[in-house]
Amino acid sequence: MIGPIDPPTRLLMGPGPINADPRVLRAMSAQLVGQYDPWMTATMNETMELYREVFGTRNEQTFLVDGTSRAGIEAALVSLLEPGDRVLVPVFGRFGHLLVEIAERCRAEVHTIEVPWGEVFPAEQVEDAVRRVRPKVLAVVQGDTSTTMCQPLADLGEICRRHDVLLYCDATASLGGNEFEMDAWGLDVATAGLQKCLGGPSGSAPISVSDRAADVINARKHVEAGIRSDDDVDHGERIASNYLDLAQVMDYWGPRRLNHHTEATTMLYGARECARLLVEEGLAAAVERHALHGRAMLEGVQGLGLRVFGDVDHKMHNVVAVEIPDGVDGDRTRGVLLEEFGIEIGTSFGPLHGKVWRIGTMGYNARTDAVLTTLAALEQVLRTTGGVTAAQEVYAS
Numbered sequence: 001m002i003g004p005i006d007p008p009t010r011l012l013m014g015p016g017p018i019n020a021d022p023r024v025l026r027a028m029s030a031q032l033v034g035q036y037d038p039w040m041t042a043t044m045n046e047t048m049e050l051y052r053e054v055f056g057t058r059n060e061q062t063f064l065v066d067g068t069s070r071a072g073i074e075a076a077l078v079s080l081l082e083p084g085d086r087v088l089v090p091v092f093g094r095f096g097h098l099l100v101e102i103a104e105r106c107r108a109e110v111h112t113i114e115v116p117w118g119e120v121f122p123a124e125q126v127e128d129a130v131r132r133v134r135p136k137v138l139a140v141v142q143g144d145t146s147t148t149m150c151q152p153l154a155d156l157g158e159i160c161r162r163h164d165v166l167l168y169c170d171a172t173a174s175l176g177g178n179e180f181e182m183d184a185w186g187l188d189v190a191t192a193g194l195q196k197c198l199g200g201p202s203g204s205a206p207i208s209v210s211d212r213a214a215d216v217i218n219a220r221k222h223v224e225a226g227i228r229s230d231d232d233v234d235h236g237e238r239i240a241s242n243y244l245d246l247a248q249v250m251d252y253w254g255p256r257r258l259n260h261h262t263e264a265t266t267m268l269y270g271a272r273e274c275a276r277l278l279v280e281e282g283l284a285a286a287v288e289r290h291a292l293h294g295r296a297m298l299e300g301v302q303g304l305g306l307r308v309f310g311d312v313d314h315k316m317h318n319v320v321a322v323e324i325p326d327g328v329d330g331d332r333t334r335g336v337l338l339e340e341f342g343i344e345i346g347t348s349f350g351p352l353h354g355k356v357w358r359i360g361t362m363g364y365n366a367r368t369d370a371v372l373t374t375l376a377a378l379e380q381v382l383r384t385t386g387g388v389t390a391a392q393e394v395y396a397s
């Protein structure tokens with residue numbers, strides 16, 4: 001007989017997922033309610049209101065896409081981009097490449113600019129490219145978890161307004177732990193996930209859509225046969241995905257409550273509690289907390305004699321990339337941390353794979369005890385797998 005779920009105790013100090021806040025887990029154990037029950041629709045409205053505060057927006061269209069963060073990204077891009085539309089993607093890590101890949105699948109005409117991993121873009125470089133490409137959408141990641149860099153966005157919003165471009169941002173890794181001002185910065189669509197600074201599990205993608213982006217999306221609305229009314233007229237090029245069709249999903253979350261998917265109720269409970277935690281703490285205080293524990297981790301690893309990767313002035317608060325020293329087996333170190341200390345840290349992708357460890361301090365784990373425990377364990381493991389092991393190998397050969 002296969003037993004009940006009984007996961008090992010782990011301290012998740014990688015780039016996400018991190019341990020969920022116990023309050024979120026408790027909220028997720030609540031009983032289901034029918035999707036058009038007045039309590040449920042009121043709870044959906046509360047969730048929208050909470051996420052307006054989290055994103056720093058008054059956008060009416062602020063809700064959840066059911067699925068992991070990537071579902072939010074796909075929903076945004078497939079709903080905004082028609083085949084042949086030009087999109088500009090500044091790529092500064094793995095998740096910029098993901099935006100390119102998704103935009104290509106929307107059959108958009110994709111243009112990129114790149115900086116080396118570990119850097120961000122100066123606003124002038126983005127504006128030059130916007131002038132040259134004249135895209136419909138500028139799609140950018142705020143915090144690219146693969147490199148830990150955090151792209152400044154305030155100027156990009158201004159540039160997009162000036163050139164009449166829609167600005168989409170993937171804030172999955174950064175929201176809640178780094179400053180984010182959707183309206184003040186002039187963003188049109190932003191998406192996120194719960195498993196980083198929001199302190200929840202992956203599986204729900206909060207999204208916010210400006211009025212002008214909602215108009216662009218609604219100009220492509222095709223309501224499904226079987227639920228459409230006589231007033232529903234097809235507009236424009238039909239959005240290529242049904243599940244991620246934001247025109248229909250907005251009608252599901254809006255006053256019309258037009259049936260689309262069955263809301264993932266348990267994820268909604270979790271997402272609502274994640275937002276409640278942040279709003280209760282205060283967004284500015286939460287960002288401060290991430291800055292404090294991020295700095296403690298950064299100075300802690302430097303204190304162990306390790307070097308930090310990339311432009312530290314543009315690093316996200318909530319994750320640090322640590323260069324793996326010569327002579328140290330990075331995967332073995334991670335293995336010992338996990339097996340003997342129950343602590344998970346990450347490696348990275350592409351050009352950084354095997355070259356850096358990524359250590360997160362986010363959400364529920366942006367805490368003094370989590371930082372100190374991780375540093376103490378790393379110090380101990382490096383003592384046994386680092387210099388001493390390298391020296392032992394010399395003697396053994």
Ligand SMILES: Cc1ncc(COP(=O)(O)O)c(C=O)c1O
Nearest residue numbers: 068069070095145172173193202
């Ligand atoms: C910046 C960024 N975007 C997108 C994703 C994809 O998120 P998910 O795995 O929840 O689909 C991640 C995951 O780490 C991320 O860090």
